[in-house]
Amino acid sequence: MEWSFLLVQALSGLASASSLFVIASGLTIVFGVTRIVNFAHGSFYMLGAYLAVTIVPWLLEFDRSPTLFFVGVLASALVVGLLGVAMEMLLLRRIYRVPELFQLLATFGVVLIVQDLVQLAWGPMDIPGPRAPGLRHGVTILDQRFPAYELFLIVVGPAVLALLWLLMHRTRFGVLIRAATQDREMVGALGVNQAMLFTGTLFLGAALAGLGGALQIPRISANAHMDLSVITEAFVVTVIGGMGSVPGAFIAALLIGLLQAFGVLIFPKITLVLVFLLMAAVLVVKPWGLLGRPEAAAGRAVLPEGILDPGRMDWAGKVLAVVALAVMLALPLIDAYAVKVGTEVLIFALAAVSLNFLVGNGGIVSFGHAAYFGLGAYGAGLLVVKAGLPMEPALIAAPIAGGLAAALFGFFVVRLSGIYLAMLTMAFAQIAYAVVFQWVEVTGGDNGLVGVWPSHWAASREVYHYLTAVLTLAAIVFLRRVIHAPFGATLRAARDSAQRADAIGIDVRMHRWLGFTLAGAAAGLAGGLYAFSKGSIDPTLLGIPMSVDFLSMILLGGIQSVLGPVAGAAAFHSLKDFFLPLTDHWRLLLGLSIIAMVLVFPRGLAGAFASLRRRPA
Amino acid sequence: MTLLAVEGLTKRFGGVLAAKSVSFALDEGEMLAIIGPNGAGKSTTFNMVGGQLRPDGGSVMLAGKDVTGLPSRALCRMGVGRTFQVAQTFLSFSVLGNVQMALLAHHGQTRQLLSDAAVMHRDAALALLDRVGMAAQAGRPIGELAYGDVKRVELAIALAAAPRLLLMDEPTAGMAPSERTALMALVAGIARAERIGVLFTEHDMDAVFAHADRILVLVRGEIIARGSPEEVRADPEVQRVYLGHSGTRAAGRARRPVHG
Amino acid sequence: MVDTVLDVTGLRAGYGPAEVLFGVDLTLARGEVAALMGRNGAGKSTTLKAIMGLLTPRAGTVRFAGQEIAGMAPYRIARLGLGYVPEERRIFTDLTVMENLAVGRRAAPPGREAWTPERLFAFFPNLAEMRHRRAGAMSGGEQQMLTIARTLMGNPEAVLLDEPSEGLAPVIVEQMADAVLRMKDEGLAVLVSEQNLDFAAAVADRALILEKGTVRWQGDIATLEADEDIRRAYLTV
Numbered sequence A: 001m002e003w004s005f006l007l008v009q010a011l012s013g014l015a016s017a018s019s020l021f022v023i024a025s026g027l028t029i030v031f032g033v034t035r036i037v038n039f040a041h042g043s044f045y046m047l048g049a050y051l052a053v054t055i056v057p058w059l060l061e062f063d064r065s066p067t068l069f070f071v072g073v074l075a076s077a078l079v080v081g082l083l084g085v086a087m088e089m090l091l092l093r094r095i096y097r098v099p100e101l102f103q104l105l106a107t108f109g110v111v112l113i114v115q116d117l118v119q120l121a122w123g124p125m126d127i128p129g130p131r132a133p134g135l136r137h138g139v140t141i142l143d144q145r146f147p148a149y150e151l152f153l154i155v156v157g158p159a160v161l162a163l164l165w166l167l168m169h170r171t172r173f174g175v176l177i178r179a180a181t182q183d184r185e186m187v188g189a190l191g192v193n194q195a196m197l198f199t200g201t202l203f204l205g206a207a208l209a210g211l212g213g214a215l216q217i218p219r220i221s222a223n224a225h226m227d228l229s230v231i232t233e234a235f236v237v238t239v240i241g242g243m244g245s246v247p248g249a250f251i252a253a254l255l256i257g258l259l260q261a262f263g264v265l266i267f268p269k270i271t272l273v274l275v276f277l278l279m280a281a282v283l284v285v286k287p288w289g290l291l292g293r294p295e296a297a298a299g300r301a302v303l304p305e306g307i308l309d310p311g312r313m314d315w316a317g318k319v320l321a322v323v324a325l326a327v328m329l330a331l332p333l334i335d336a337y338a339v340k341v342g343t344e345v346l347i348f349a350l351a352a353v354s355l356n357f358l359v360g361n362g363g364i365v366s367f368g369h370a371a372y373f374g375l376g377a378y379g380a381g382l383l384v385v386k387a388g389l390p391m392e393p394a395l396i397a398a399p400i401a402g403g404l405a406a407a408l409f410g411f412f413v414v415r416l417s418g419i420y421l422a423m424l425t426m427a428f429a430q431i432a433y434a435v436v437f438q439w440v441e442v443t444g445g446d447n448g449l450v451g452v453w454p455s456h457w458a459a460s461r462e463v464y465h466y467l468t469a470v471l472t473l474a475a476i477v478f479l480r481r482v483i484h485a486p487f488g489a490t491l492r493a494a495r496d497s498a499q500r501a502d503a504i505g506i507d508v509r510m511h512r513w514l515g516f517t518l519a520g521a522a523a524g525l526a527g528g529l530y531a532f533s534k535g536s537i538d539p540t541l542l543g544i545p546m547s548v549d550f551l552s553m554i555l556l557g558g559i560q561s562v563l564g565p566v567a568g569a570a571a572f573h574s575l576k577d578f579f580l581p582l583t584d585h586w587r588l589l590l591g592l593s594i595i596a597m598v599l600v601f602p603r604g605l606a607g608a609f610a611s612l613r614r615r616p617a
Numbered sequence B: 001m002t003l004l005a006v007e008g009l010t011k012r013f014g015g016v017l018a019a020k021s022v023s024f025a026l027d028e029g030e031m032l033a034i035i036g037p038n039g040a041g042k043s044t045t046f047n048m049v050g051g052q053l054r055p056d057g058g059s060v061m062l063a064g065k066d067v068t069g070l071p072s073r074a075l076c077r078m079g080v081g082r083t084f085q086v087a088q089t090f091l092s093f094s095v096l097g098n099v100q101m102a103l104l105a106h107h108g109q110t111r112q113l114l115s116d117a118a119v120m121h122r123d124a125a126l127a128l129l130d131r132v133g134m135a136a137q138a139g140r141p142i143g144e145l146a147y148g149d150v151k152r153v154e155l156a157i158a159l160a161a162a163p164r165l166l167l168m169d170e171p172t173a174g175m176a177p178s179e180r181t182a183l184m185a186l187v188a189g190i191a192r193a194e195r196i197g198v199l200f201t202e203h204d205m206d207a208v209f210a211h212a213d214r215i216l217v218l219v220r221g222e223i224i225a226r227g228s229p230e231e232v233r234a235d236p237e238v239q240r241v242y243l244g245h246s247g248t249r250a251a252g253r254a255r256r257p258v259h260g
Numbered sequence C: 001m002v003d004t005v006l007d008v009t010g011l012r013a014g015y016g017p018a019e020v021l022f023g024v025d026l027t028l029a030r031g032e033v034a035a036l037m038g039r040n041g042a043g044k045s046t047t048l049k050a051i052m053g054l055l056t057p058r059a060g061t062v063r064f065a066g067q068e069i070a071g072m073a074p075y076r077i078a079r080l081g082l083g084y085v086p087e088e089r090r091i092f093t094d095l096t097v098m099e100n101l102a103v104g105r106r107a108a109p110p111g112r113e114a115w116t117p118e119r120l121f122a123f124f125p126n127l128a129e130m131r132h133r134r135a136g137a138m139s140g141g142e143q144q145m146l147t148i149a150r151t152l153m154g155n156p157e158a159v160l161l162d163e164p165s166e167g168l169a170p171v172i173v174e175q176m177a178d179a180v181l182r183m184k185d186e187g188l189a190v191l192v193s194e195q196n197l198d199f200a201a202a203v204a205d206r207a208l209i210l211e212k213g214t215v216r217w218q219g220d221i222a223t224l225e226a227d228e229d230i231r232r233a234y235l236t237v
């Protein structure tokens, strides 16, 4: 390999590192001060790009000057900053004190809303941006052509770092941000109004995301997938760098940019696996990232958000369960459509119960549960399509695939807690997604694989429905049993007080790991059943939106109830199936509902049911 | 017989020497108190014995076995129970459920997937609750109890592992004054009856002088005095150094409420 | 007392299920230094935190400069002119001395000379030489000076000072006592929590003794020094 080639490779690595840093720095600053991981940071990035492809060409009409190009980019960033202010004032300020799961879901609600609003405003097509006047040419470096704009981007990262350094060290606002990142409470006791500080921080963070997006327009068209693709990378950078640390984010962005640039030469398809290995290695050695600090232990005794005493099922619950079961079994009497929806509801019910086994029962807030669902589906689907095996062994392989993946990822996941854990589960899920997406020869990439049909005897919708009913109900009953068994109680105990659990002789990490694996296996079974019900598999089964669907189901059902998620899955999936064809704005609707649920209805359907019954007749 | 022998325990945090070659021994059925000013290293010493902190030097022997640096869960299986400064219980469980959970862990049954946890070890748990005077409240959620009662349940949880050694970090912290004496009397009664050794840190001098068999005085990471309550009270060195630090003069335990 | 700046009645507070204060009553006069005394764990720090709003009072009233402040956010209490110096110091270790002071800076009320870094450096000469040093790299005594200086930058009318002599070498303790006395000369009221009777006697006019979450004795510091029975009852081993 030639030196010049390596040099160019390094330069392009630096250019992506630079862009990544601009975005991640905003995320990490916002987290440092507010302690909220803002999913919508990716949306701000996307909005920056869309605004720039609108504003910049308009400005360039007046004069094709580099100055106006950058004025347009900066204007876009500022507008996005103002949107960040709006988000802080309308939403974040109401959720600073709610549990992390709810914070994450609420900011994800914003992601969904922005996705639909962007489509409304700019349409579904990708919008290419103008190239930067004055930076359109290529530069020859040791006989290799390299785009001048990329060279410019390499400079942007360090420039932003320097400007942030000046802001953080030379202005009162910056000094307050640094002080608050270290000790928010003390800053308040010195008379600083935290609300103003938080609003200002959101402005800064969102503007940085917007800047990152706006700067991309000469390289990539503004498109509807920018938000989620960038947020994972930004998460990984902030986790590796240490959450809240700007210099940490810079180092991490450099590491990842270069790793990807050179990783491409070694593993052309799966550079993300390298990123995964890097992140895993860093977290094992330094659980708080390169330059991060441990979270101050809360030490407060509050009733956990989740399953309390699971208790016995009372008569009302039993009646409800029997009715639900009867309806499920009677669906074939109605029509084929009802059977299809019923089968899917059963499958999602299992996925939701398995997720709530972690979230509600174990306090393990997994934001990437779709990974195990999807890998179960792929495990089964690949055996059928590629290895030519029949359905039966494939359905056995599905939970094994989900369980193995959960065991592998869970090994790292259970070392963390709270927000770090949620981010790590999500990052792992995105890595699984990327592997499936990029490994086209095996997985069929974006298109997925077709021809995942059940065996002959189960080929009819009705028979498959009953097969699904038997398997999912058996699995749900089993998980419910485990929740009542010593193992489930142990997970709850470790959630309530890890210190106390340790002191009575429980190996907390080991139990959480086993629990994570079991839930992954159950999700894998659900995924396998789903693959055969559809006849096909594709990467969306592992995507963030799927994980969020599962979370919405358990939130709707009530995470403090064992079987509430079944009701949540039924309600969520039926509503989605009903509304999806009727509206073009399903995501808007879903996003608003998630936020509404978090703000006004955090106990879900089961909670509402319980309080209805508590009320004297 | 010597239950716990601590030799030369040392712990450094950055530049601070939090514990400097701390040595002491504790017999079965004995109650040993560690007292000293803020930041003296009481909690540090305590946590090195309890497995929360790994010592930089020195050893901890439990009934003749070297247990230095073992994690808390391993110590528990060797007969070390503990309570925390801020009571640590399983808040989502009932009072009974908390003790049942401790018994499940003690019997190594925490990985069972199919049995019904709610009916396991009920009677044993009730018996333990009865010993701390909490059997009547067995069915209530633990979060509803008065804090003094929570501490009693925590004691029952610690007893579930049939400990030989009980570690109690500030057992009466956060309790109403009226509840304190009762809790310490309960602990002392159980410890003497079952020959359990008790190591506790405490800043309530009533509790210390009423119940400790022996007292260690720790100042700046070093033991400056040890002995019976009478000896410690009379020790001129304790008076000089401890009071030199806290600025007050040593005196007896007489309590004459005076209102100004 | 004619001119009361801080008036606390029936204050109850605690941490989660743990209760610590069982009805604390105390007052602080304008320009007075009062010592809040009591053994380790008596609830001195908890009292100061509850007054400052860092811990929400569960019952009772706290009036500062005539306003009810129980339940207010700490930043609003600080803006009314109440300063707080925590016992763990809690300086911003990543920030320089000057930056730590900048965080505390608030405009002075009309008619009062504002504290500036220069005035404070005259007050705490040690700090002047290390104005650009990272606060984490300072000794304990210097950090203690800085945390007081940082609070003074807010130009408070009264200061809650939590165990300023704790863990400091004797010479530094003397400097600290000197600083408190000069704060008093500046017209500040100070409520200082303290276990060290010598220190309290050196700075305070009056003492309140806290035991198990209530004020059990209050009176002249000289009376306390003279009365061995009281000391024996509440302060000593």
Ligand SMILES: Nc1ncnc2c1ncn2[C@@H]1O[C@H](COP(=O)(O)OP(=O)(O)O)[C@@H](O)[C@H]1O
Residues within 6 Å of the ligand: B013, B014, B016, B017, B018, B036, B037, B038, B039, B040, B041, B042, B043, B044, B045
């Ligand atoms: N985790 C820690 N990191 C750094 N310093 C610590 C830590 N824990 C304790 N220290 C320091 O060690 C010393 C002894 O503390 P500690 O054992 O908590 O004292 P005590 O319990 O007697 O009040 C103090 O100076 C304290 O600041």
Ligand SMILES: Nc1ncnc2c1ncn2[C@@H]1O[C@H](COP(=O)(O)OP(=O)(O)O)[C@@H](O)[C@H]1O
Residues within 6 Å of the ligand: B085, B086, B170, B172, B173, B174, C015, C018, C020, C038, C039, C040, C041, C042, C043, C044, C045, C046, C047
């Ligand atoms: N963060 C906390 N959580 C729980 N209990 C605490 C906490 N801080 C102090 N305590 C308890 O509150 C009581 C009073 O403590 P504190 O106010 O710090 O006393 P002092 O300052 O007089 O030494 C003690 O029993 C202590 O153990």
Ligand SMILES: [Mg+2]
Residues within 6 Å of the ligand: B042, B043, B044
């Ligand atoms: Mg301690």
Ligand SMILES: [Mg+2]
Residues within 6 Å of the ligand: C041, C044, C045, C046, C087, C163
């Ligand atoms: Mg204190």
